[in-house]
Amino acid sequence: MTVTWEELGWQRLASGVGRCRLPRWDCTAGLVVGRDAALVIDAGADLGEGARLRTGAEALAGCRVTHLALTHPHFDHVFGAAAFAGAEVFGAVGIDAALTPRRAREELRADAVRNGLDPAGADEAADVLTVPRHHVSGEWTLDLGGGRQVLLANVGPGHTAHDLAVLVPGRSPGDPEVVFCGDLVEESGEPQAGPDAVPSRWPDALDRLLALGGPDARYVPGHGAAVDAAFVRAQRDALAARFGVS
Numbered sequence: 001m002t003v004t005w006e007e008l009g010w011q012r013l014a015s016g017v018g019r020c021r022l023p024r025w026d027c028t029a030g031l032v033v034g035r036d037a038a039l040v041i042d043a044g045a046d047l048g049e050g051a052r053l054r055t056g057a058e059a060l061a062g063c064r065v066t067h068l069a070l071t072h073p074h075f076d077h078v079f080g081a082a083a084f085a086g087a088e089v090f091g092a093v094g095i096d097a098a099l100t101p102r103r104a105r106e107e108l109r110a111d112a113v114r115n116g117l118d119p120a121g122a123d124e125a126a127d128v129l130t131v132p133r134h135h136v137s138g139e140w141t142l143d144l145g146g147g148r149q150v151l152l153a154n155v156g157p158g159h160t161a162h163d164l165a166v167l168v169p170g171r172s173p174g175d176p177e178v179v180f181c182g183d184l185v186e187e188s189g190e191p192q193a194g195p196d197a198v199p200s201r202w203p204d205a206l207d208r209l210l211a212l213g214g215p216d217a218r219y220v221p222g223h224g225a226a227v228d229a230a231f232v233r234a235q236r237d238a239l240a241a242r243f244g245v246s
Contacts, residue, residue: 008056011226014175016148017168018060019220020053024116025076026188026223030180031057032168034144039067040087041166041180042222043080045112046121047128050080067142069152070132071182071222072160073098073196075112079125090140091132092154092162098196099131136164147171153212157198158205159183159191159222167212179213180220185232187224191239199243206236 005012012018016033022044030041038061044050057065068087070078073095081089098104109126113119134140140152148171156163159182166180183192184205193199213219215229240246 003059005060008059010056010060013178013218013220013226014168014170015172017175017178019180019226020056021225022049022053027076028180028220028222028224029053030166030220031060032144032148032150032166033061034148035146036063037066037144038063039069039142039144039150039166040065040084041069042071042077042182043068043084043130045076045117046079046125047083048080048121050083053080054083067144068130069164069166069180070095071164071166071180072156073108073162074160074183075108075117075122075125076115077182077222078129079108079112079117079122081130082125082128084130088134089130089132090134090136090142090152090164092156092164093135093137095135095162096131098160098162099129105129151212153208155184155205155208155212156201158202159193160196161198163205165209165212167217177213177217178220179209179217181209181222181232183222184209185219185221185227185235187221187227187231189223191235193243199239200245202243203236203240203245206232206239210236 032039112122151167168178
């Protein structure tokens with residue numbers, strides 16, 4: 001029996017494209033379905049969440065998850081990555097420095113616990129954290145089969161030094177282009193600028209994001225509901241004012 005996106009707790013955004021709005025931190029994970037391949041965007045905040053994402057994604061795709069894109073190196077987006085064993089994992093060039101060294105993992109773990117993640121779960125996720133094998137320095141096109149191509153674009157720095165966006169062109173008549181923004185865009189609260197943010201470059205990153213998707217795309221924030229280009233542009237201008245940059 002075929003299940004719908006909604007029955008599994010996902011929101012369909014276009015043909016073969018959807019997102020799951022996760023509990024706890026209102027974090028987004030995305031799914032793009034090809035012919036015999038599937039891309040998940042971001043992996044959840046711990047191994048259990050990652051496993052649930054993978055199960056739901058594979059039920060919707062009808063195949064295993066073959067690709068995983070990590071939009072940036074924060075625990076609520078990467079700590080579930082080890083649940084996607086066998087997938088090809090992508091991230092912005094340089095992301096290794098924020099995930100691989102022992103001190104970096106300890107900092108991720110501490111941040112997760114500080115924000116309410118169970119310490120045992122944080123320990124486990126940090127110990128087995130999957131680091132991207134493929135590093136995107138400009139743009140990288142993935143062919144998922146069946147006419148489905150996806151563009152990974154290194155549009156940062158901004159929210160972090162390693163921000164990756166995912167553009168999914170429309171495939172069926174009436175389908176919008178969909179852009180997964182990571183935490184470069186947030187809808188359910190003010191964009192968060194932590195110690196690894198690059199505030200002076202963030203407005204430029206949103207300019208690149210808008211150029212990527214154009215005026216009619218649906219933009220999927222790292223947290224909150226999908227938005228339009230006008231929302232992204234307004235958030236860009238608010239960040240420029242907040243950080244004192246043009």
